[in-house]
Amino acid sequence: MIRKDLDSLDATCLVCLQTTPRQDLDRLLWCDTCIEAAQARASRRSWYIGLAVAAVLALWIWLYIQPSTLVIGGWIGTVVGAFYVSARVAREVLYTVTRLRSPPSVGAGPPEEGMY
Numbered sequence: 001m002i003r004k005d006l007d008s009l010d011a012t013c014l015v016c017l018q019t020t021p022r023q024d025l026d027r028l029l030w031c032d033t034c035i036e037a038a039q040a041r042a043s044r045r046s047w048y049i050g051l052a053v054a055a056v057l058a059l060w061i062w063l064y065i066q067p068s069t070l071v072i073g074g075w076i077g078t079v080v081g082a083f084y085v086s087a088r089v090a091r092e093v094l095y096t097v098t099r100l101r102s103p104p105s106v107g108a109g110p111p112e113e114g115m116y
């Protein structure tokens with residue numbers, strides 16, 4: 001089997017350990033698939049965090065502010081806004097933490113030989 005000597009142009013993704021062209025990896029050596037997976041995971045978790053923040057805020061408003069029915073719409077808007085903003089912030093934080101932690105490729109195997 002003839003294998004092209006392109007090692008200098010290839011690099012290994014730090015997450016899934018797949019060897020891909022260097023141009024397909026970002027500066028932390030993550031491939032597109034792993035970046036998308038990390039973003040999707042962060043996005044999914046962030047909605048739960050947003051929901052938790054909104055629930056606590058709604059409970060606090062309900063128990064301590066006890067809004068009258070006249071202004072309840074404004075408070076609902078506040079809770080919805082808090083839900084959205086905290087979910088967005090949580091998504092960025094979760095994604096950044098995932099990137100900085102650089103997982104030790106748990107469950108990933110070495111690239112299979114003979115793929116070329």
Ligand SMILES: [Zn+2]
Pocket residue numbers: 013014015016017018030031032033034
């Ligand atoms: Zn990868």
